[in-house]
Amino acid sequence: MLKPTASLDLSGEAAAKGVDLFKTLSVYNFGFWFDGREAKVVLDLELPAVALVSVDGAARIYAPPGSDAPKLEERLLYSLGLRESLESFYAAAAADPLLSAFAREWRGWRLRSCDLWWALVTAICQQNASFRQGWGMLAKLISLYGKEVKLEGRGWVPLPPTPREVLKEPGKLKRAGLGYRSETVLRVAEAAESGALPSRDALAAEPVERAEAILRGVKGVGSYTARLALALALRRYELPPIDRWVRALAARAYGVEERAVEAEWRRRWGRWSALAAVALTVALDAAPLSKALARLESGRLLPEPGTGGPAELWRQPWAQPF
DNA sequence: TGCCAGGCGGGGT
DNA sequence: ACCCCGCATGGC
Numbered sequence: 594m595l596k597p598t599a600s601l602d603l604s605g606e607a608a609a610k611g612v613d614l615f616k617t618l619s620v621y622n623f624g625f626w627f628d629g630r631e632a633k634v635v636l637d638l639e640l641p642a643v644a645l646v647s648v649d650g651a652a653r654i655y656a657p658p659g660s661d662a663p664k665l666e667e668r669l670l671y672s673l674g675l676r677e678s679l680e681s682f683y684a685a686a687a688a689d690p691l692l693s694a695f696a697r698e699w700r701g702w703r704l705r706s707c708d709l710w711w712a713l714v715t716a717i718c719q720q721n722a723s724f725r726q727g728w729g730m731l732a733k734l735i736s737l738y739g740k741e742v743k744l745e746g747r748g749w750v751p752l753p754p755t756p757r758e759v760l761k762e763p764g765k766l767k768r769a770g771l772g773y774r775s776e777t778v779l780r781v782a783e784a785a786e787s788g789a790l791p792s793r794d795a796l797a798a799e800p801v802e803r804a805e806a807i808l809r810g811v812k813g814v815g816s817y818t819a820r821l822a823l824a825l826a827l828r829r830y831e832l833p834p835i836d837r838w839v840r841a842l843a844a845r846a847y848g849v850e851e852r853a854v855e856a857e858w859r860r861r862w863g864r865w866s867a868l869a870a871v872a873l874t875v876a877l878d879a880a881p882l883s884k885a886l887a888r889l890e891s892g893r894l895l896p897e898p899g900t901g902g903p904a905e906l907w908r909q910p911w912a913q914p915f
Numbered sequence: 916t917g918c919c920a921g922g923c924g925g926g927g928t
Numbered sequence: 929a930c931c932c933c934g935c936a937t938g939g940c
Contacts, residue, residue, distance in 0.1 A: 720922040726938055727921075772936030777923085815923050836921040852930090874921070881920070 594743040595643060595655035599662040604650030606675050613701025615648045617673055620702060620875055621903045623732060624913035625751050633750045636668050638708060641742050643750050644669045655744045674703025677828060682865040689861065690846045692869060694894045695876040704824065704871060709793045711753050712826035713781050713808070716818040716834075717774050724879035724902070725911070726770075732912045734769040738762070756782035777813025784811055793826055801831045824867035833858045833866035838882050839873060842889060878902025 607614055618632040626633045636642040642656035642665050654665050670676050686696035707715070714734075719727040738754035759766065759782045766775035784790035790811070796804050801823065808819035820834040833839070835855050843858055844851045862869045877885045878900040888894065896904040906912055 717922090721920060721935085722922090722937080723920045723939080725920095729938080767936085770937055772938090773934095774922095774936080813923065817922060821921090834921080838921040840921095870921090879921075 594745055595641070595657060596745045597653050598656045598658075598660055599654040599666055601652050601654075601666060601669075602650055603646065603652050603670075603673070603675065606670070607650055610675060610678070611701055612673070612675060612703055613699075614646070614650060614673075616699060616702040616904075617705060618646060618648060619904065619907055621705070622907045623735075624907045624909070625735075627907040629907070634669060634672060634705070635707065635711075635750075635752060636665050636672065638711070638752060638755050641752055643742065643744060643752075645744070645747065646673070655747075671828075672706045674705070674828070677703065679703070679865075679868075682868055685862065685865060686869065686872070689869075691842065691873055691889070691894065692876060695872055698895055699872075699875070702872070702875070704828070704868060706825055706828055709790070709796065709822065709826040710756055710781070710785050712822040713814065713818065714753070714778055715825060716821040717777050717781070717813070718771065719821070719836075720774055720777075720818060723881060724874070728906060728912055730770050730774075734766070734771070737765045737769050756785040760786060774813070777811070780811050780813060796823075797827050797829070801829050804829065805832055820867055821871075824871060830867040830869075831859075831864050833862065833870050835870070838885065839870050841882055842873065842877070842885060845886060845889060875903045878904070 618627055622632065631645060631647045634644040634646055636644055640657055640660060642654065642660060644652055644654045646652045652669065654669065656665055683696045683700050686692040715731060718730040735751050735753050738758060740752040740754055741749040742752055743749050759778065763779055766778055771778060791807060796807065804823055805819045808814050808822060817834045817836050820832045823829040833855065835858065840851050840854045843854045847857050849857045859866050875896060876894050877888050878896055879902050880888060880900065896902055901909050
C-alpha cells in the first residue's frame with residue numbers, strides 16, 4: 594500500500610502557463626485512470642508511485658516510505674507538461690491549415706508523458722491498427738496482467754506490467770490481442786531488462802537522431818514507433834512519426850506529394866513536429882482515414898462529442914475493463 | 916465475408 | 929530510392 598508523501602497545488606503553475614488540466618488529463622486517458630474530475634498519474638512503475646491529480650489542480654503523491662518526494666514532484670510536473678512552454682508551437686499552429694482551430698480552442702492542452710517502456714508498448718500497439726484496436730489492446734493488456742496498487746484511503750489503481758512481469762508471462766500479450774506485435778514487445782522487454790535499452794535519462798542525453806537509431810535497434814521498432822516513443826517519454830518532438838494517416842492528410846492539406854510529406858512537415862513544424870502529429874489525431878478524433886479526409890474537406894478540424902476519439906477515450910466502455 | 920487499419924522487415928528492382 | 933508482400937488480430 595502506498596501512503597501520501599506529498600501534497601501540492603498545481604493551479605498556480607497551470608494558470609501561469611495557460612494549461613488546461615481537464616484537457617491535459619482527459620486526452621488519451623483510460624476510464625480507470627480518469628473519471629472526469631480526477632486522474633491517477635503513474636509516476637514510477639517500479640517503485641511504484643502514483644499521483645492523484647484533480648482538474649482543479651489539487652495533487653497528492655503516493656509512494657513507498659522513504660521515497661524521494663521532491664524528485665517525484667518534479668516528475669509529476671514534467672509528465673503534465675508544466676515544465677514546457679508551447680507558445681511557439683501554438684503560434685505556428687494558429688497559422689496552419691490543419692491545426693488553426695485546434696490552436697484556438699485547445700491551447701491549454703499538454704501531452705502527458707509516461708516512461709520509456711510504456712511509451713514503446715503504446716506505440717507498438719498502434720502499428721498497423723486502428724485507433725480503437727490499438728487502445729483496446731493496451732486496455733486489455735493492463736487488465737490481463739492485473740497489476741494494481743492500493744493508495745491509502747483511496748482504493749486500488751491499475752498499473753501497466755513492468756518488463757519483468759511481461760517476460761514472466763509472455764503468453765498474455767497474444768491473449769490481449771497484440772498478435773505479431775507481441776514479439777516486438779517481448780524484444781523491448783528483454784532489452785529493458787538486460788540493460789541493452791538505455792534509461793530515459795541516458796537516451797535524453799543523445800542527439801535525437803541517435804536516440805531514434807538506438808530504439809530502432811530493436812527488431813520491430815521502426816521510425817514511427819521510435820519517434821512516437823520519443824515524444825511520449827522524452828518530450829522530444831523534432832522527428833515526426835509519419836504514418837499513412839498523417840501522410841495522406843498532410844499531402845491533401847499542404848498540397849504536396851505523399852513522398853514529400855515528411856520534409857514538408859518538418860519544414861513547417863520544426864522542433865514541434867511530433868507534437869503536431871499527435872495534436873492532429875486529437876483534432877480529428879483519430880477517425881479512420883476516409884472519415885478523417887472527409888472531416889478535412891468540410892473543415893471540421895476540432896474534436897467532436899460522441900466520436901469516441903482521444904479526447905473521449907476515458908468515456909469509452911471498451912477501454913474500461915476494470 | 917473479405918478487407919482494411921496511425922507499421923515493419925525482408926525481399927525484389 | 930523506390931516497390932511489394934506477408935504478418936495476427938479485431939471491427940465492420
